[in-house]
Amino acid sequence: MTHVDVLDSERSAAYASRVFALYDTVFADFADEDAWREQMFDRHRARDGYRLVVALDDERLLGFAWGFRGERGQYWPDLVARTLPDVGAEWVGGHFEFVELAVDPAARRQGIGRRLHDALLDGLTGRALLGTSADETDPAVRLYRSCGWRTLGLLDDQRQVMGRDLRSAGRS
Numbered sequence: 001m002t003h004v005d006v007l008d009s010e011r012s013a014a015y016a017s018r019v020f021a022l023y024d025t026v027f028a029d030f031a032d033e034d035a036w037r038e039q040m041f042d043r044h045r046a047r048d049g050y051r052l053v054v055a056l057d058d059e060r061l062l063g064f065a066w067g068f069r070g071e072r073g074q075y076w077p078d079l080v081a082r083t084l085p086d087v088g089a090e091w092v093g094g095h096f097e098f099v100e101l102a103v104d105p106a107a108r109r110q111g112i113g114r115r116l117h118d119a120l121l122d123g124l125t126g127r128a129l130l131g132t133s134a135d136e137t138d139p140a141v142r143l144y145r146s147c148g149w150r151t152l153g154l155l156d157d158q159r160q161v162m163g164r165d166l167r168s169a170g171r172s
Contacts, residue, residue, distance in 0.1 A: 002055050002056065002057050002062055002107075002110075002112065002115075003055070003056055004053060004054070004055050004056075004115050004116065004119045005053070005054050005056065006051055006052075006053050006119055006120070006122070007051065007052045007053070007054065008050065008051060009045040009046070009050045011052075012045060012050075012051075012052035012066075013045070015052065015054055015061070015064075016033075016037060016041055016042075017033065018061040019041065019052070019054070019061065019064050020033045020036050020037070020041070021061075022061055022063070022064060022102055022104055023036065023064075023100070023102060024036075025104065025105065026102040026103075026104075026105070027102065044066065044068055044099060047068035047069060047074075048068060048069040048071075049067075049068045049069030049096065050066070050067075050068040050069075051066065051067065051068070051120060052064060052065075052066040053065045053066070053116050053119045053120045055103075055107075055112045055115060055116055057107075061104070062103065062104050062107040062112055063101070063102055063103035063104060063107065063112045063113065063116050064100070064101075064102055064116065065098070065100060065101040065102075065116040065117060065119075065120045066099050066100050066120070067096055067097050067098045067099045067100075067120055067128075068096075068097055068099070069094065069095070069096060069097070070092070070093070070094075070095045070096065070097030070129060071093055071094065072092060072093050074097075076097065076131065077092045077093065077095075077097070077129075079155065080092055080129065080131075080155070080161055083153070083155050084152065084153040084155070084161060086153075087152045087153050087161060087163070091127050091129055091152065091163050092129070094126065094127075095126060095127045095128055095129050096121070096124050096126065096127070096128040096129075096166070097128070097129055097130070098120065098121070098128055098129065098130035099130075101113060101116055101117060101120075101140065101143075103116070108139075113139075113140075113143050114143065114146075114147070117143065117144075117147055118147070121164075121166060124166050125166050125167055126165075126166055126167065127163060127164070127165055127166065128163065128164045128165075128166055129152075129161060129162070129163050130144065130149070130161070130162050130163075131155065131159055131160070131161055131162075132144060132159070132160060132162060133158065133159065133160070134154055134156075134157065134158050134159055134160040135158075141160075144162055147164070148164050149162040149163065149164045150162060150163060150164070
């Protein structure tokens with residue numbers, strides 16, 4: 001039976017190797033675990049409000065999601081503010097940044113992505129931002145739309161910024 005755990009920065013360190021293995025299966029954009037840990041995982045774990053959500057079947061990692069409090073002065077929020085000044089003025093700074101969500105390809109279409117999404121945002125208030133594909137048929141985009149996210153603007157022809165006001169009624 002799959003269960004979902006929400007972990008803080010300290011507790012998430014124990015999952016790094018398993019998260020990397022799944023990250024590499026889904027995204028395959030880092031040469032090795034050491035580079036991924038340094039440039040992505042550990043850097044993000046050091047940010048305010050960091051949380052990692054894992055979906056486990058016994059000890060098998062079926063999926064994960066993570067995010068943290070986004071602020072000006074960080075790469076992605078500054079990119080959004082430069083590229084989409086109206087979005088930056090209203091949304092960037094003090095927002096929750098929904099960074100990653102991945103589900104093992106063998107475990108997809110079982111509601112795990114939705115459970116990870118909901119657990120990652122549970123109890124948060126304010127505004128949340130994420131960057132994702134601009135392709136409306138992309139499964140991630142369909143998931144985010146079904147959870148109340150809306151397009152705020154395009155970073156380029158392949159990437160969009162989505163936002164969600166977590167204070168809104170009817171949160172997932």
